[in-house]
Amino acid sequence: MSFSYTSKEFNISSYPMYHSVYETYKLVEQYIDPTFRYHQAIARLSGELLRYLADTVILPMDVSEYATTLKTMKDTFLKSYEDKIRNNNLTKELDNFINVTYYFDDVATTFHDSLTSADKTSPFLVRQLNDQMMQLERSFTDPLGLPDRAGTKHVISAPSSKNQYAGSSFPGLSDALFDVDYPKKGADEAKLWQIVAKQLSILTFTIQSAADTLVQVTSVNRGYMANSA
Numbered sequence: 001m002s003f004s005y006t007s008k009e010f011n012i013s014s015y016p017m018y019h020s021v022y023e024t025y026k027l028v029e030q031y032i033d034p035t036f037r038y039h040q041a042i043a044r045l046s047g048e049l050l051r052y053l054a055d056t057v058i059l060p061m062d063v064s065e066y067a068t069t070l071k072t073m074k075d076t077f078l079k080s081y082e083d084k085i086r087n088n089n090l091t092k093e094l095d096n097f098i099n100v101t102y103y104f105d106d107v108a109t110t111f112h113d114s115l116t117s118a119d120k121t122s123p124f125l126v127r128q129l130n131d132q133m134m135q136l137e138r139s140f141t142d143p144l145g146l147p148d149r150a151g152t153k154h155v156i157s158a159p160s161s162k163n164q165y166a167g168s169s170f171p172g173l174s175d176a177l178f179d180v181d182y183p184k185k186g187a188d189e190a191k192l193w194q195i196v197a198k199q200l201s202i203l204t205f206t207i208q209s210a211a212d213t214l215v216q217v218t219s220v221n222r223g224y225m226a227n228s229a
Contacts, residue, residue: 057120061133063214067108070156070207073169074101081177088193090200097204104211111214132213139210142202146172147195155206173199 017023033039053059078098085094111132119125141153152158152171160168161175168174176196183192 057126058115058118059130059133062112063108063133063136064112066136067105070101070104073156074098077170077174084177085196085200088196090193090197093197093200093204097200097207100204100207100211104207107211107214135213136210139213140206142172142206147175147199155203170199170203173203175199 017027028036028039074097082094085091115129118129140156142155143153144150146152146155146158146161149158149161155170155172157167157169158171160171162168162178173196176192176199179187180189180192180196183189
């Protein structure tokens with residue numbers, strides 16, 4: 001769910017006081033929301049959402065939507081970089097990345113379908129399913145962080161290091177390819193491509209690990225990596 005100002009009533013591109021010295025409590029109190037009824041409405045809605053999440057037996061998460069988003073990000077990425085990567089002897093690494101996104105899609109779909117028939121009266125099964133969904137997002141993080149950004153750890157989506165106002169799909173890999181396209185003076189192109197290969201492998205491994213959080217423990221070794229070994 002996204003809360004934002006709308007441009008339907010007023011012909012403005014965004015909240016006009018954004019990041020200005022005029023964005024103060026007095027401005028809100030006197031002009032933007034004098035009775036604070038909009039703030040109260042948002043607080044009540046947020047509270048109700050939190051209550052719903054706390055009271056729902058099975059978390060209302062659709063992991064198949066994550067798979068759909070991942071596929072869209074992958075397709076967009078390939079349109080821009082597939083030929084360039086293959087032309088630099090990284091075909092195997094790229095194919096592994098593509099195949100693991102298919103594996104993630106299969107696993108996510110199977111997991112999502114299994115929720116409909118899950119025994120919601122079993123506390124152990126409910127705990128297992130909820131834990132798997134909660135672990136999914138965490139599995140997309142790299143403990144070592146992104147290159148030159150140890151504090152930024154999500155390998156699927158993160159702020160762009162080149163534009164802090166924009167997001168970046170596969171940020172570590174995208175940054176590495178940016179450095180190839182716009183190398184610094186004196187940069188070694190071979191080393192830049194080694195970084196690309198490393199980031200591609202990290203991305204593939206991380207997606208594999210995330211997919212395995214949704215698989216039954218006894219089936220983890222049957223995953224994509226095991227089959228492609």
